[in-house]
Amino acid sequence: MIEIQNVTTSFDSPTGRFTAVDDVSLHIQRGTIQGIIGFSGAGKSTLLRNINLLERPMAGRVLMDGVDLLTLSDAELRTKRHDIGMIFQHFNLLNNLTAQENVELSLKFAGIGKAERRRRAAETLEIVDLSDKARTYPAKLSGGQKQRVAIARALATEPKVLLCDEPTSAVDRGPRPRSCSTWPTLTPNSASRLWW
Ligand SMILES: Nc1ncnc2c1ncn2[C@@H]1O[C@H](COP(=O)(O)OP(=O)(O)OP(=O)(O)O)[C@@H](O)[C@H]1O
Ligand SMILES: [Mg+2]
Numbered sequence: 001m002i003e004i005q006n007v008t009t010s011f012d013s014p015t016g017r018f019t020a021v022d023d024v025s026l027h028i029q030r031g032t033i034q035g036i037i038g039f040s041g042a043g044k045s046t047l048l049r050n051i052n053l054l055e056r057p058m059a060g061r062v063l064m065d066g067v068d069l070l071t072l073s074d075a076e077l078r079t080k081r082h083d084i085g086m087i088f089q090h091f092n093l094l095n096n097l098t099a100q101e102n103v104e105l106s107l108k109f110a111g112i113g114k115a116e117r118r119r120r121a122a123e124t125l126e127i128v129d130l131s132d133k134a135r136t137y138p139a140k141l142s143g144g145q146k147q148r149v150a151i152a153r154a155l156a157t158e159p160k161v162l163l164c165d166e167p168t169s170a171v172d173r174g175p176r177p178r179s180c181s182t183w184p185t186l187t188p189n190s191a192s193r194l195w196w
Contacts, residue, residue: 085159
């Protein structure tokens with residue numbers, strides 16, 4: 001379903017060009033959960049961002065269901081991204097929105113109507129044990145709670161592919177087993193997931 005072919009990503013810095021992802025190829029089958037392991041700074045997050053083109057590779061191809069994402073127009077890519085959810089390593093919540101509103105916003109971008117947005121956001125927040133914080137702003141949430149909102153936001157749209165960048169690193173042992181074990185049933189339409 002996802003094929004990465006000879007992907008290379010470099011960054012320019014005052015000390016010269018730094019290659020974070022160097023000629024990486026991999027193939028991820030539909031319906032599987034894959035992980036990528038590496039030291040801090042090895043390029044895991046960069047490679048993950050190469051898949052949804054939040055970071056466009058300098059070379060190589062990123063194919064999803066046979067379509068090279070690098071050849072899509074901005075509009076086509078926006079549409080394709082509705083199929084690709086992401087849980088960010090640093091949460092990326094909007095600080096001026098409550099937990100519930102953060103989850104609802106991703107559903108709004110996916111074209112879901114207001115009543116359904118409310119219902120799904122409440123449902124996913126319940127799955128990550130955060131119903132009581134639905135009206136709380138990120139500044140008043142703990143690190144693990146913020147991460148759980150980010151998990152709920154990614155799951156709510158039921159993406160075909162879920163990219164998870166250390167999705168439970170800030171979540172302690174309490175809610176972690178429940179939220180993780182519930183994901184597959186919560187996202188029955190998800191065909192493939194990639195995380196680390
Ligand atoms: N936008 C950027 N500009 C310059 N260098 C970058 C940029 N993004 C990442 N890098 C560098 O690329 C390398 C890989 O970073 P990346 O975030 O992909 O690592 P990682 O494997 O996810 O690490 P960690 O386990 O600490 O999250 C690092 O050396 C980092 O400093
Ligand atoms: Mg990382």
